[in-house]
Amino acid sequence: MSAAKRAGAIRLSEEQVHLIAKALADPRRMELLRQIGSCTDPTQCTAIRDCHSISAATLSHHMKELETAGLVMVTREGKFASYTLKRDVLRAYTDRLGTI
Amino acid sequence: MSAAKRAGAIRLSEEQVHLIAKALADPRRMELLRQIGSCTDPTQCTAIRDCHSISAATLSHHMKELETAGLVMVTREGKFASYTLKRDVLRAYTDRLGTI
DNA sequence: TCATCAATTAGACGCTTATCTAATTATCAA
DNA sequence: TTGATAATTAGATAAGCGTCTAATTGATGA
Numbered sequence: 001m002s003a004a005k006r007a008g009a010i011r012l013s014e015e016q017v018h019l020i021a022k023a024l025a026d027p028r029r030m031e032l033l034r035q036i037g038s039c040t041d042p043t044q045c046t047a048i049r050d051c052h053s054i055s056a057a058t059l060s061h062h063m064k065e066l067e068t069a070g071l072v073m074v075t076r077e078g079k080f081a082s083y084t085l086k087r088d089v090l091r092a093y094t095d096r097l098g099t100i
Numbered sequence: 101m102s103a104a105k106r107a108g109a110i111r112l113s114e115e116q117v118h119l120i121a122k123a124l125a126d127p128r129r130m131e132l133l134r135q136i137g138s139c140t141d142p143t144q145c146t147a148i149r150d151c152h153s154i155s156a157a158t159l160s161h162h163m164k165e166l167e168t169a170g171l172v173m174v175t176r177e178g179k180f181a182s183y184t185l186k187r188d189v190l191r192a193y194t195d196r197l198g199t200i
Numbered sequence: 201t202c203a204t205c206a207a208t209t210a211g212a213c214g215c216t217t218a219t220c221t222a223a224t225t226a227t228c229a230a
Numbered sequence: 231t232t233g234a235t236a237a238t239t240a241g242a243t244a245a246g247c248g249t250c251t252a253a254t255t256g257a258t259g260a
Contacts, residue, residue, distance in 0.1 A: 024197070025118075061218075061238095079236045094198055145207075155249075160209085161208090164208090178206090179206045181206080208256095216245105222241090226235100
């Protein structure tokens, strides 16, 4: 476990808070995030596609938004991509909201 | 204290989750919410205006978004409006994110 | 009553974004 | 090598949103 996760010490910039809030504001991305988060193992991109009526291009766009926000980590093997929820970042976001 | 607050039993609909996420996705509304939340007493609308370079119309629009999302409660006295953060709703939202 | 002030509403403008198809890049297997 | 497949990128389109000014509504006080 990383030091950040152990200590709960992730400090989000205001910019990242904004990116996360925007990422969560789209219902489709919320679904994607839930699916990715429903399993601790990396979720394959193709598996995600199979569960949603969505074009590959649109899915790619959404995954990039989630990645840019820091909410998911992507791992690539050959031509396949898989995604993992970064729970520590999501937690840092909810913690931040709690300080309001 | 209401039963909902006491029990932490607020159940947000998917629709409200979406409204809250959208409400939080705008930096200006985030600022407004922080200001309102910084005091337990209701925050006067005019006091908010004094702190932001914003037109009355735009402020009114943002406050309506926050109210529609259920994040603030509005109280009116004569021609004045005041806002209070609904912490239980915000808490319900962060709790929901935590279930992802 | 009437002028003033707080707030909302109406309408317009420009920017952002969600979505698609088509084209491209990269990988794998026959 | 070549054809098929996974994913990304480019470009277009339509809808949504933040912002403003102007007009309106509603309350206050002289």
